[in-house]
Amino acid sequence: MATRSQAARRRFLLHPPFVAMGGTLLIAAFFTDYNYLSSSLFQWANFSAWLITAGLVLALISAIFLFIDLLIGGAGRIRWVDFAILALAVILSIFNALVHSRDAWTSVVPDGIALSAITAILLLVAAFRGWTVTGDHLPGDGGAA
Amino acid sequence: MNNRLQLVVVPATALLAACAPQGQDPRRQAGPNPWLPEPRQFLLPPMSVPKAIGWKAGESPHVPAGLKVQALATGLMHPRIVYGLPNGDILVVESNGPGTVPFRPKDYIQGPIKARGGAKAKGGNRITLLRDANGDGVPELRTVFIDHLHSPYGVVLVGDTFYVASTDALLAFPYTPGATSIPGKGLKIADLPAGPINHHWTKSLTASPDGSKLYVGVGSNSNITENGLDVEQGRAAIWEVDRATGAMRVFASGTRNPTNLAFEPTTHQLWAVVNERDEIGPDLVPDYLSSIRRGGFYGWPYSYWGQHVDVRVHPQMPNLVATAIKPDYALGSHVAALGVTFSAGQSLAPAFANGAFVGEHGSWDRWPLNGYKVVFVPFVNGHPNGMPVDVLTDFLGPDHKSVHGRPVGVALDRTGALLVADDVGNVVWRVSAAKARPTA
Numbered sequence: 001m002a003t004r005s006q007a008a009r010r011r012f013l014l015h016p017p018f019v020a021m022g023g024t025l026l027i028a029a030f031f032t033d034y035n036y037l038s039s040s041l042f043q044w045a046n047f048s049a050w051l052i053t054a055g056l057v058l059a060l061i062s063a064i065f066l067f068i069d070l071l072i073g074g075a076g077r078i079r080w081v082d083f084a085i086l087a088l089a090v091i092l093s094i095f096n097a098l099v100h101s102r103d104a105w106t107s108v109v110p111d112g113i114a115l116s117a118i119t120a121i122l123l124l125v126a127a128f129r130g131w132t133v134t135g136d137h138l139p140g141d142g143g144a145a
Numbered sequence: 146m147n148n149r150l151q152l153v154v155v156p157a158t159a160l161l162a163a164c165a166p167q168g169q170d171p172r173r174q175a176g177p178n179p180w181l182p183e184p185r186q187f188l189l190p191p192m193s194v195p196k197a198i199g200w201k202a203g204e205s206p207h208v209p210a211g212l213k214v215q216a217l218a219t220g221l222m223h224p225r226i227v228y229g230l231p232n233g234d235i236l237v238v239e240s241n242g243p244g245t246v247p248f249r250p251k252d253y254i255q256g257p258i259k260a261r262g263g264a265k266a267k268g269g270n271r272i273t274l275l276r277d278a279n280g281d282g283v284p285e286l287r288t289v290f291i292d293h294l295h296s297p298y299g300v301v302l303v304g305d306t307f308y309v310a311s312t313d314a315l316l317a318f319p320y321t322p323g324a325t326s327i328p329g330k331g332l333k334i335a336d337l338p339a340g341p342i343n344h345h346w347t348k349s350l351t352a353s354p355d356g357s358k359l360y361v362g363v364g365s366n367s368n369i370t371e372n373g374l375d376v377e378q379g380r381a382a383i384w385e386v387d388r389a390t391g392a393m394r395v396f397a398s399g400t401r402n403p404t405n406l407a408f409e410p411t412t413h414q415l416w417a418v419v420n421e422r423d424e425i426g427p428d429l430v431p432d433y434l435s436s437i438r439r440g441g442f443y444g445w446p447y448s449y450w451g452q453h454v455d456v457r458v459h460p461q462m463p464n465l466v467a468t469a470i471k472p473d474y475a476l477g478s479h480v481a482a483l484g485v486t487f488s489a490g491q492s493l494a495p496a497f498a499n500g501a502f503v504g505e506h507g508s509w510d511r512w513p514l515n516g517y518k519v520v521f522v523p524f525v526n527g528h529p530n531g532m533p534v535d536v537l538t539d540f541l542g543p544d545h546k547s548v549h550g551r552p553v554g555v556a557l558d559r560t561g562a563l564l565v566a567d568d569v570g571n572v573v574w575r576v577s578a579a580k581a582r583p584t585a
Contacts, residue, residue, distance in 0.1 A: 040459050040460060041373070042370070042371060042372060042373040043373070045371075046248060046249055049249050049250050049251070050249070050250065053250040095188065097250070098188035098189060099188065101249070101250070101251040101254075102186060102187070102190075102424065102457070103367070103368045103369045103370075103371035103424060103457055104367075104369050104370045104371045104457040104458060104459065105456070105457050105458060105459035106186055106456060106457045107371070107457075109459070111186075
């Protein structure tokens, strides 16, 4: 099905590295939340707050580079399923950043860690789908090239 | 997963939509049995900080009929505490917090909002002396009494020793009557809890009527333990220092931020104004004025107003909560009571003969704003009796969007006039009887 010109397709996209970095930080926030749940040590909750904030900053950078990727062209079509997964993760993380701005135990338990867990599951799916919002096929599909 | 998503997202959205509840009438929360709503958790806790604009020449706060107000001193550097020496000299502690490292993303957001209200202005780190020998409210002399202090707050004179509670140490200076300045760094009597976080930095100070003991109020190192329990060692407590030996022990605990201490003159009982916790609603938790019992536990962090458990603290301590003392008198939520002094006779008016003046710095996390005034709590037989009465008001600008000044410490001068430190207007206000009355 590789009928569209592969030559016009860029080998490297700008947005996936930033999606990967931001996504990794947001996944990590689930683990720091879990450590806070297990230990009650406040520094784990602080780590979570910073990881979520940094993850959201990278999400903003990712969105800018996605826009640039589309502007340059040759990025392939938008994969709306991946876009929706990532957008949902970002929306949940915005709520989660606000929950984590509370003080002490209830900044994590129960709302914070629940949001972190759902976000982490969404982002693991996004990771296995290649941390990308554009392109015609999933990595490991084989055959296309 | 869809169901799980809905479980979280729907309540979260509803919570965000309803995140700016209005505070109720503050008078419901004045007195020994305040109305206490259910605690709430927010996504965006309300913050309302009026813009600091200072006082123009000729402007002043408002006093009730029969009283007059005048500026005893202006152009000060963040005055927090006023203190009257026996010879009539007036000391003004000019100070602000030493600053603290931002720990969390929210610190970068709340800090600048509070700075709008003048909370981050540079303090003088000194004590200024004012001498108004003829008592007309116009000082003839103004000198730097003690300089180069480290965020000083509470001061007290006992005999010939002048004590200063700076944020990290209790210091003693030799004093001779009539002195207008004291050189040197003072003698360190004791270290006080400070450290890199130092959330509530003020250390309030008073002495027992017989002068044998000092009492130091030390605030918590967090709103509600979000900086961990390790950094709360010795905090949220009132310490007793034996003057003869220097021995220190915790006199009472669970007092979140005991911002000022005073002895009630008829019963010789220690009283404190205490600032309670934030971010569980505009009407929680009332700051209070309370007698302080030796060995008493007043709730923080585990509970408030007796046995109302705070779910934000983990692990909880039900056994300790069971022992928590209910404070004597609620002043209202978030009024930020910072100053307290007991009246001594009818120098202002008969209505103010017996009770406590309380300086309320004003709220930052509540709408409508609360506090921003000096009130008088009437006492009968050594206990509060009746609603608070406004003494000095109109610190706020029109629509409560701006603020001229914010009252902090209160004291009586030798003539019985009420002095009020204003750390945004950088003024010391003097409230006296409009018509001269015979001094007691």
